[in-house]
């Protein structure tokens with residue numbers, strides 16, 4: 036694997052050091068000691084709200100890791116076929132590129148595709164830089180995202196790695212180009228920002244539309260089996276995983292009627308993501324604008 040990771044130039048090394056200093060949090064779904072949510076501003080309530088993800092992948096022959104980037108509270112997911120070693124990465128963050136590539140290398144994986152669930156507004160993706168460092172890696176994002184990538188995804192597309200695959204379900208509403216990625220056996224759903232644990236993505240910027248989001252979640256995610264595990268792109272309270280059944284019953288926004296949901300979404304009054312002005316343009320070109 037080391038032969039396909041390009042050598043670091045002095046510029047890349049300096050960037051890597053900066054990034055390493057800014058965030059390097061890793062958690063594992065297998066070791067049961069995952070510690071997300073321990074952000075600098077995390078108080079006792081945040082710590083108390085922490086939950087732990089399942090110890091084992093529910094799917095035979097599937098390697099699964101949930102990784103966390105502290106500054107944007109983003110989850111990156113690594114999935115691989117344990118036999119063929121083919122792997123994919125979901126929502127990797129620029130700040131944690133070295134951590135992610137190190138893990139891929141250590142586990143002897145052949146990373147085939149790095150996919151973004153949407154054009155993120157709060158952080159810069161590492162897919163562009165990762166492609167420069169890993170020969171053969173392809174980037175992927177929805178064709179409705181407006182972003183460039185090697186693979187433009189549509190409803191029903193399959194992202195394969197070894198004998199496993201994820202199926203694309205388009206879930207517009209947070210942005211036009213949001214997708215959920217569902218494992219072949221429907222035991223795992225990577226919901227991006229469309230469905231968060233006991234929440235959902237905001238709809239007040241990019242192409243946000245509350246009505247669209249409500250329909251997307253109800254038609255594309257809540258139709259999955261109750262026991263399907265929900266892995267979102269973010270959690271701000273240290274929660275790591277939910278299920279479709281739980282969210283269908285307990286999500287405080289999406290259990291409401293459409294009218295009530297729209298009212299809730301119109302009154303969130305959240306501050307804009309701090310990095311929105313730089314993140315969106317960068318992510319439209321895979322995050323490689325200034326590297």
Ligand SMILES: N[C@@H](CCC(=O)N[C@@H](CSS)C(=O)NCC(=O)O)C(=O)O
Nearest residue numbers: 156157228234235236237307308309310
């Ligand atoms: N404080 C963060 C941004 C937090 C935020 O707006 N999160 C988004 C997902 S990232 S586009 C969101 O949809 N949140 C929904 C919610 O209810 O919190 C920052 O400054 O980056």
Ligand SMILES: [Fe+2]
Nearest residue numbers: 155156228236
């Ligand atoms: Fe987002």
